[in-house]
Structures are given as structure tokens and as C-alpha cells.
Amino acid sequence: MSKSISILLAMMLVVIGTVPAQQIHLPPAVSQSQGMGNVPVRPNDETQRKQAMAANLQRQAEMKRDGEKLAQLTQELNDYLQNKGEGVISVDALKKAEQIEKLAHSVKSKMKQSF
Numbered sequence: 001m002s003k004s005i006s007i008l009l010a011m012m013l014v015v016i017g018t019v020p021a022q023q024i025h026l027p028p029a030v031s032q033s034q035g036m037g038n039v040p041v042r043p044n045d046e047t048q049r050k051q052a053m054a055a056n057l058q059r060q061a062e063m064k065r066d067g068e069k070l071a072q073l074t075q076e077l078n079d080y081l082q083n084k085g086e087g088v089i090s091v092d093a094l095k096k097a098e099q100i101e102k103l104a105h106s107v108k109s110k111m112k113q114s115f
Helices: 002-018 046-084 091-112
Strands: none
Touching: 046 091
């Protein structure tokens, strides 16, 4: 058993010692071209600002839609609980409660986002 381990270790050392570092070989036209090294990137680019504004508007519309649905489901569940009284709660009421929980989580996470 130890002989096979020592052979395996010897093979690994040979492989590690003989494998050169990998290099990417590019054609001369690509590797020597002008202007590819320092591309200026401006953090306040107009395109990025417009994309951020569009993303914020979409996020706000989604929060409004989810908030309205959340209010509707909450009112329906409240009406059901007021009329039901004591006893077993229906599967529909449990599904509404789960939807309320998911929507509340969705609205909360969207409120934390910023673009």
C-alpha cells in the first residue's frame, strides 16, 4: 500500500514540476494593438445613470403593485376571519396568509435595493 502511495506522490511531483504556467497566446495584431490597455471608464456615465433611473422606476412600480395586492389579500383575510369565528381555518385562508407573507418579504427586499 505504501509503495503505491509513494509512486502516486512521485508522479504528482513530476507533473507539478514539469507543467509550466499557462499563458494565453494572442496573435500579434491583438496583443500589440494600440488603445486596448487603458480604456477610460467614468463612474458617472450618462448611460449608467439612465439605466439606474429606469431600474428604480421599475422597482417602484413593482413595489406599488405588490403593496396593492398585499392590501387586497390582507383585507380579504381579515374579512374571512371576522366572519368565520372559531374553528378550523380553510385552506384558502392559509394560502392567502402565505401569499401575504411572500409579498411582504418581496416588498421589503425591494425597498432595501438601490441602483
